[in-house]
Amino acid sequence: MKTASGFNTIGEAAEQAALVPVQFDSKDYMLPEGANLAASLLAAGVSVFRNTPASGAPRGPFCMMGVCYDCLVEIDGVTRQACQTQVSANMQVSKPAIPAAALREDDHA
Amino acid sequence: MDTNFTIIGGGVVGMSLAWGLLKHGHEVTILDGDDGSYRASRGNFGLVWVQGKGAKAPHYARWTRLSASLFADFVEELTETTGIPLGLQQNGGFDYHFSEESLARTLATYEKLKQDLGADYPFEVLRGDALRKEEPTVGPEVQAAILHHEDGHLNPLKLLHALHKDVQRMGGTYLPNHQVVTVSKTDHFTLTCANGETFHSERVILSAGLGALALGPSMGFVTPLEPERGQVLITEKLPPMLNRPSVTARQVDEGGIQIGATNERVGFQNNTTTRGLASLAAEAIRTHPFLAKTKLVRSWGALRIMSRDGLPIYQQSPTMPGAYLVTCHSGITLAAVHGKRLPGWFDQKDDAPNLEKFSEDRFRL
Amino acid sequence: MRETDLAIIGAGPAGMAAASEAANAGIATILIDEQPTVGGQIYRDVQRVAPLRGAMLGQDYLDGLPLARAVANPLISHIAGAVVWQVETDGTITYSIDDQSHQVKASRILIATGAIERPMPLPGWTLPGVMTVGAGQILLKQSGLIPNRAVLVGCGPLLYVLASQMLKANTPPLAIIETQTTGDLMAAMKHVGGALRGWRYLLKGSKLLAALKLGGVKRYTGARNISIEGEEAVTGVSFDTGGKRQIIACDTALLHHGVVPNVQISRALQLDHDWNGQQACFSPKLDLWGKSSEAGIFIAGDGAGIGGAKAAALCGRLSALKIANELGKLTDAELAAKAAPINAELSSECAARPFLDRAYPPFREALSPRDETIVCRCEEVTAGDIRKAAALGCQGPNQLKAFLRAGMGPCQGRGCGLTVSALFAEETGKPIAEVGYFKIRSPLKPITLGELASLEKDAD
Numbered sequence: 001m002k003t004a005s006g007f008n009t010i011g012e013a014a015e016q017a018a019l020v021p022v023q024f025d026s027k028d029y030m031l032p033e034g035a036n037l038a039a040s041l042l043a044a045g046v047s048v049f050r051n052t053p054a055s056g057a058p059r060g061p062f063c064m065m066g067v068c069y070d071c072l073v074e075i076d077g078v079t080r081q082a083c084q085t086q087v088s089a090n091m092q093v094s095k096p097a098i099p100a101a102a103l104r105e106d107d108h109a
Numbered sequence: 110m111d112t113n114f115t116i117i118g119g120g121v122v123g124m125s126l127a128w129g130l131l132k133h134g135h136e137v138t139i140l141d142g143d144d145g146s147y148r149a150s151r152g153n154f155g156l157v158w159v160q161g162k163g164a165k166a167p168h169y170a171r172w173t174r175l176s177a178s179l180f181a182d183f184v185e186e187l188t189e190t191t192g193i194p195l196g197l198q199q200n201g202g203f204d205y206h207f208s209e210e211s212l213a214r215t216l217a218t219y220e221k222l223k224q225d226l227g228a229d230y231p232f233e234v235l236r237g238d239a240l241r242k243e244e245p246t247v248g249p250e251v252q253a254a255i256l257h258h259e260d261g262h263l264n265p266l267k268l269l270h271a272l273h274k275d276v277q278r279m280g281g282t283y284l285p286n287h288q289v290v291t292v293s294k295t296d297h298f299t300l301t302c303a304n305g306e307t308f309h310s311e312r313v314i315l316s317a318g319l320g321a322l323a324l325g326p327s328m329g330f331v332t333p334l335e336p337e338r339g340q341v342l343i344t345e346k347l348p349p350m351l352n353r354p355s356v357t358a359r360q361v362d363e364g365g366i367q368i369g370a371t372n373e374r375v376g377f378q379n380n381t382t383t384r385g386l387a388s389l390a391a392e393a394i395r396t397h398p399f400l401a402k403t404k405l406v407r408s409w410g411a412l413r414i415m416s417r418d419g420l421p422i423y424q425q426s427p428t429m430p431g432a433y434l435v436t437c438h439s440g441i442t443l444a445a446v447h448g449k450r451l452p453g454w455f456d457q458k459d460d461a462p463n464l465e466k467f468s469e470d471r472f473r474l
Numbered sequence: 475m476r477e478t479d480l481a482i483i484g485a486g487p488a489g490m491a492a493a494s495e496a497a498n499a500g501i502a503t504i505l506i507d508e509q510p511t512v513g514g515q516i517y518r519d520v521q522r523v524a525p526l527r528g529a530m531l532g533q534d535y536l537d538g539l540p541l542a543r544a545v546a547n548p549l550i551s552h553i554a555g556a557v558v559w560q561v562e563t564d565g566t567i568t569y570s571i572d573d574q575s576h577q578v579k580a581s582r583i584l585i586a587t588g589a590i591e592r593p594m595p596l597p598g599w600t601l602p603g604v605m606t607v608g609a610g611q612i613l614l615k616q617s618g619l620i621p622n623r624a625v626l627v628g629c630g631p632l633l634y635v636l637a638s639q640m641l642k643a644n645t646p647p648l649a650i651i652e653t654q655t656t657g658d659l660m661a662a663m664k665h666v667g668g669a670l671r672g673w674r675y676l677l678k679g680s681k682l683l684a685a686l687k688l689g690g691v692k693r694y695t696g697a698r699n700i701s702i703e704g705e706e707a708v709t710g711v712s713f714d715t716g717g718k719r720q721i722i723a724c725d726t727a728l729l730h731h732g733v734v735p736n737v738q739i740s741r742a743l744q745l746d747h748d749w750n751g752q753q754a755c756f757s758p759k760l761d762l763w764g765k766s767s768e769a770g771i772f773i774a775g776d777g778a779g780i781g782g783a784k785a786a787a788l789c790g791r792l793s794a795l796k797i798a799n800e801l802g803k804l805t806d807a808e809l810a811a812k813a814a815p816i817n818a819e820l821s822s823e824c825a826a827r828p829f830l831d832r833a834y835p836p837f838r839e840a841l842s843p844r845d846e847t848i849v850c851r852c853e854e855v856t857a858g859d860i861r862k863a864a865a866l867g868c869q870g871p872n873q874l875k876a877f878l879r880a881g882m883g884p885c886q887g888r889g890c891g892l893t894v895s896a897l898f899a900e901e902t903g904k905p906i907a908e909v910g911y912f913k914i915r916s917p918l919k920p921i922t923l924g925e926l927a928s929l930e931k932d933a934d
Contacts, residue, residue: 285867386916386926
């Protein structure tokens with residue numbers, strides 16, 4: 001099955017779990033329940049998971065094994081590694097809030 | 110002669126002194142320890158703090174306030190030449206109280222100190238809506254806060270970085286991994302390092318934190334110092350949440366919230382303990398409940414350098430004139446006065462501060 | 475506090491093998507792991523995935539099945555989804571499940587936390603769409619996900635393994651951009667020697683390469699000046715090869731130039747470490763049983779030094795046997811008898827290592843990145859920043875961390891520690907063994923302050 005995401009999902013995997021609603025940055029997605037959240041968002045076409053607190057640069061999943069923290073998202077007010085999280089129904093996911101400093105770094109220089 | 114002044118110890122205290130002496134036209138060499146030394150300068154809380162200091166020693170309160178008043182200029186000079194912004198804010202700081210009793214006890218000492226200082230000690234008590242208007246994240250258990258208008262904070266790691274950069278810009282020689290093991294004096298000082306190198310100098314300043322314990326007595330100092338462990342937490346970076354620092358928590362310029370600090374007499378153990386970290390977290394959440402959902406990123410333990418009465422020591426050696434001991438546990442708060450006023454004291458200038466009360470005589474009695 | 479004879483951290487090959495060996499010796503074992511199911515990274519989710527796409531993933535993946543099945547033993551308590559955030563020398567392990575902390579006290583601890591990919595800082599490597607080859611494998615194994623327009627960049631057998639799996643799934647990579655040269659391969663040949671295992675690896679490697687060639691996967695070797703292109707996301711990878719600049723447009727770039735031991739726990743415990751010049755990494759100082767410099771603490775698997783999955787399982791067994799011996803469940807003679815065949819298999823398994831290390835050396839441009847390249851992904855500190863601070867006269871990596879914040883972010887230096895030490899060594903001319911490494915602080919992984927505070931009443 002081709003997706004809009006640039007990822008190809010192999011048939012068997014797509015058939016496994018029931019799809020449940022998840023919000024990411026106020027957009028609605030249907031993701032397989034119990035699946036890896038980072039993988040599911042990538043498959044759904046999300047590529048930017050957060051902006052860095054230092055410069056605001058966009059980042060997405062990098063290591064997929066809980067080492068790098070580049071897939072940090074905020075779920076119910078707590079930042080978590082999407083690659084270490086399983087999809088559950090009605091999850092509210094967003095990019096973590098970042099310091100204002102990250103947005104006006106250039107003014108300081 | 111290699112240099113006018115050799116400073117033993119390259120933490121915030123030693124580097125502030127080096128910075129000031131270079132500004133006064135001296136040649137300065139700093140001999141520092143290694144990466145694994147205790148390094149209180151990396152473990153501190155970053156407050157430029159006035160309230161409560163010298164409650165029983167008005168001369169210390171005055172010294173602290175003098176430093177706080179010099180800080181804006183000190184930081185401006187450093188930032189101008191190094192390009193490193195230090196995140197200094199001096200809009201006041203809070204001391205939070207969960208009970209009227211603890212508030213009353215603290216206020217009594219502040220009132221006494223205020224009298225000793227000629228009624229000049231700008232603090233006020235905030236409660237209820239007035240407090241929550243100033244600091245919206247304060248929790249319901251907080252009864253009141255003392256706001257002292259001279260308190261503030263800055264980024265202590267950037268301060269150390271800027272001092273290093275500016276000292277070298279002005280021609281100071283900084284040598285890491287040069288642990289001094291002996292100091293002797295003939296017509297000048299000879300310092301020998303663990304690596305065998307020797308240095309010659311007209312004068313010597315011992316500002317090696319707890320490292321002074323090993324060298325101090327041989328240089329004629331009492332050196333009545335002991336380590337006191339402080340455990341500290343730092344969280345992930347957040348958008349602005351805290352308006353002012355407190356002794357419980359402050360938001361660093363980069364966004365992280367620093368939470369401190371324990372006071373423990375456990376010798377030279379600088380580790381963290383689950384109990385210590387948990388109690389800090391609980392206290393911080395009690396003060397600012399939103400922190401319960403905030404992620405802790407790092408914790409560390411560092412050793413404060415405490416003299417027997419907790420006050421700084423400024424002492425010229427009675428047996429080795431030209432050698433000085435400079436030590437304190439508030440190296441950040443006192444950095445400005447160390448950089449801007451102590452050079453005059455070393456050179457016995459007319460405007461030199463009178464530091465007799467900070468001498469080691471108080472321990473010799 | 476819960477107590478146990480043995481706590482194993484990590485349920486990859488070393489952890490799983492050690493747990494079943496210990497259980498066979500009658501030792502009550504707790505096996506703590508971050509993932510919902512056992513397998514680690516190499517055998518990720520193997521019991522669920524094997525029937526789905528085992529054929530595509532190949533025998534090396536299916537080898538994890540018996541190990542995973544053996545964990546189902548009444549003496550093994552598998553604690554899943556648990557993030558270990560503190561390990562203490564008295565045997566106390568603190569871990570977090572669903573924002574609740576738990577503690578266990580073990581008379582022996584086995585750290586089996588495996589490897590992480592060697593950091594590969596290249597210009598543009600922080601862009602969304604850049605991942606590690608390991609990440610590509612995890613996406614494929616656990617989630618059946620393959621990037622449509624991917625380029626693989628770096629060196630080592632893992633590139634070929636992933637490329638051939640992608641090929642089998644009819645989504646081959648657009649190209650493999652390889653950093654090793656023909657010279658590297660020639661120099662490596664002398665390490666093949668008579669070691670049968672070495673030849674077998676070589677044979678397996680050439681079969682993979684033949685399949686890739688047949689599948690039309692384009693390979694470039696000896697690539698230099700590699701940059702990941704793109705502003706907000708990856709748009710391509712550019713590089714020099716054969717005296718020509720190439721650019722390959724893609725949506726995903728997967729990087730890899732070897733793996734290194736994950737030393738986060740062993741560093742936090744301040745165990746002794748050595749610099750391993752051949753593998754260009756620090757590894758904990760261990761005896762032949764995996765015993766560390768701290769009594770009661772063992773390390774097995776790639777976290778002890780890179781040997782691969784098979785060797786990891788064997789080392790896990792050896793550590794478990796020694797622990798059984800120390801706990802009085804095996805006599806010295808029984809220990810020797812049981813260890814002998816494992817050691818024999820281990821030495822044959824390790825015979826190919828020198829060849830692989832030499833044939834696929836780490837990419838020099840990523841060991842000493844250009845000044846403008848970001849080294850610390852968390853705090854966005856560049857190689858140039860690090861060189862400047864080192865030149866200022868830092869005492870070492872920990873001072874550097876204080877000056878620049880490199881290593882102070884949420885990953886706690888996992889992604890930049892080796893590069894920072896290497897740059898510091900390069901700038902000061904000191905050997906890296908002497909330069910050392912970051913001090914690792916608690917918590918090993920971020921936890922909420924609320925969770926930490928809840929331990930206040932439990933702590934004695």
